[in-house]
Amino acid sequence: MGKRIGIEVSLAIAEAAKMANTDVVAAYPITPQTHIVEHLAELVASGEMNAEYIPVESEHSAMSACLGSAVVGARTFTATAGQGLELMHEVLYVASAMRLPIIMAVANRALSSPLNVWGDQSDMMAVRDTGWIQIICENGQEAFDLTVCAFRIGEDRRVLLPVMIHADGFYLTHVVEPIEFPKQEEVDRFLPPNQFPLPLDPDKPVTMGAFTPPVMYTEAKKAQEVNLRASKKIILEHWAEFGKAFGRHYHPIEQYRTEGAKTLLLTLGSFGETAMTAVDKLRSEGKEVGLLKLRLWRPFPFEEVRQAVGNAETLIVLDRALSTGGPGGPVFSEIRSALYSEKKRPRIVGFVAGLGGRDITVAEFEKMVKRSSELAKTGGEQEFEMFGVRE
Amino acid sequence: MKKNENELTWKDLEIGLIVTEPGSTREYRTGDWRSQLPRYDFAKCIKCGLCKLYCPEGCIKENADGYFEANMFWCKGCGICAKECPTGVISMAEEEE
Numbered sequence: 001m002g003k004r005i006g007i008e009v010s011l012a013i014a015e016a017a018k019m020a021n022t023d024v025v026a027a028y029p030i031t032p033q034t035h036i037v038e039h040l041a042e043l044v045a046s047g048e049m050n051a052e053y054i055p056v057e058s059e060h061s062a063m064s065a066c067l068g069s070a071v072v073g074a075r076t077f078t079a080t081a082g083q084g085l086e087l088m089h090e091v092l093y094v095a096s097a098m099r100l101p102i103i104m105a106v107a108n109r110a111l112s113s114p115l116n117v118w119g120d121q122s123d124m125m126a127v128r129d130t131g132w133i134q135i136i137c138e139n140g141q142e143a144f145d146l147t148v149c150a151f152r153i154g155e156d157r158r159v160l161l162p163v164m165i166h167a168d169g170f171y172l173t174h175v176v177e178p179i180e181f182p183k184q185e186e187v188d189r190f191l192p193p194n195q196f197p198l199p200l201d202p203d204k205p206v207t208m209g210a211f212t213p214p215v216m217y218t219e220a221k222k223a224q225e226v227n228l229r230a231s232k233k234i235i236l237e238h239w240a241e242f243g244k245a246f247g248r249h250y251h252p253i254e255q256y257r258t259e260g261a262k263t264l265l266l267t268l269g270s271f272g273e274t275a276m277t278a279v280d281k282l283r284s285e286g287k288e289v290g291l292l293k294l295r296l297w298r299p300f301p302f303e304e305v306r307q308a309v310g311n312a313e314t315l316i317v318l319d320r321a322l323s324t325g326g327p328g329g330p331v332f333s334e335i336r337s338a339l340y341s342e343k344k345r346p347r348i349v350g351f352v353a354g355l356g357g358r359d360i361t362v363a364e365f366e367k368m369v370k371r372s373s374e375l376a377k378t379g380g381e382q383e384f385e386m387f388g389v390r391e
Numbered sequence: 392m393k394k395n396e397n398e399l400t401w402k403d404l405e406i407g408l409i410v411t412e413p414g415s416t417r418e419y420r421t422g423d424w425r426s427q428l429p430r431y432d433f434a435k436c437i438k439c440g441l442c443k444l445y446c447p448e449g450c451i452k453e454n455a456d457g458y459f460e461a462n463m464f465w466c467k468g469c470g471i472c473a474k475e476c477p478t479g480v481i482s483m484a485e486e487e488e
Binding site for chain 2: 097098099100160197198204205206207208209210212213215216219220222223226
């Protein structure tokens with residue numbers, strides 16, 4: 001194995017892209033993603049990284065340049081956050097539908113307005129249906145590992161899809177953590193070279209992104225849907241291989257002290273760390289509480305979620321994004337939908353909290369558990385609550 | 392294309408709908424879009440070829456007698472050739488089913 005060093009998580013993500021032998025980086029800096037692309041720019045400028053760094057004038061251009069890079073078969077990486085991800089929005093659909101394995105780190109950030117550079121998961125939820133594989137990290141080690149894995153997943157001939165790696169802005173990107181770095185040769189062994197099967201090549205001309213009339217559009221979308229769904233099996237395969245090679249194992253939904261739990265909390269991303277402390281505290285008080293941490297957002301792991309929920313009586317879903325005027329947080333409504341057809345299903349309580357950089361403390365997680373049992377007793381009519389809002 | 396586009400299923404499609412056969416657009420019958428079609432009075436034709444130059448579809452070719460004629464497989468009936476013809480050879484007539 002390599003060495004364990006203290007490093008800012010943003011820099012570790014950039015190092016992962018470097019160790020993956022990325023050929024092209026096209027990116028536009030935006031808080032809280034800036035350190036990732038700044039570090040990549042430094043690595044390229046100093047000659048430590050043999051890649052093309054394309055500075056662009058916007059995120060729309062960043063993703064468009066990534067398309068151009070991916071279609072010639074170059075290993076392509078970018079990163080963005082919040083408003084930047086939104087400015088890329090239409091190009092995200094192009095990347096996935098054209099089956100281009102672009103790897104992108106997203107430093108999750110709240111969306112304007114009001115202008116707010118801090119962390120939540122509004123940006124991730126806004127790009128839910130763009131057809132990308134979406135993977136969520138809880139800590140720095142995961143951010144490094146899952147970025148390396150993302151290249152192997154996305155570039156797999158059976159997958160060929162772009163992959164987003166979500167890491168909470170500031171909570172993750174700006175903290176220094178001890179991270180185990182593998183040796184370069186270990187990464188090289190794990191990560192075969194990118195071999196896009198139909199690259200742009202003057203000797204074998206192809207047309208990409210061509211106009212498609214109504215007679216073919218639905219078939220194209222069906223093919224995309226089947227492909228993204230089928231990628232789950234292959235994602236699991238590569239995570240298992242990573243586990244064998246590096247000893248760290250990743251699953252679509254991670255479980256923490258769920259054995260015999262009557263109440264389950266479900267979180268996404270870095271807030272799982274605080275929730276674990278809350279679960280430990282509640283368990284020490286004899287309360288049967290466990291934690292589920294969703295790692296794979298797309299393709300959505302239906303079977304694994306149903307299995308993980310098991311026989312719990314109450315499931316508390318924390319959303320750090322608001323589906324304004326809708327059925328609650330996006331994660332809440334999807335989890336509820338995934339469990340709807342189950343004969344036995346828990347009462348599902350949705351909380352929207354942790355918006356725009358507001359912390360959720362251990363005590364507040366405890367309060368959520370308490371509040372959920374109140375709601376369960378009263379059979380509260382409310383679909384969800386904005387937790388911790390000042391009335 | 393081996394199959395007609397109406398027969399292709401989602402399983403027949405190349406990854407990302409990449410088109411691997413160069414020039415396959417030629418098999419796309421844009422003539423279906425037409426609501427008017429050009430009629431020719433070649434007695435007035437000076438064989439200048441301006442209609443061919445202006446045709447946005449690129450579907451006008453010189454025939455064996457040296458006159459310029461649109462290929463109805465691709466002609467969309469836009470009428471630009473009729474508008475540009477300096478001697479009034481071309482007139483647009485309603486397309487009938």
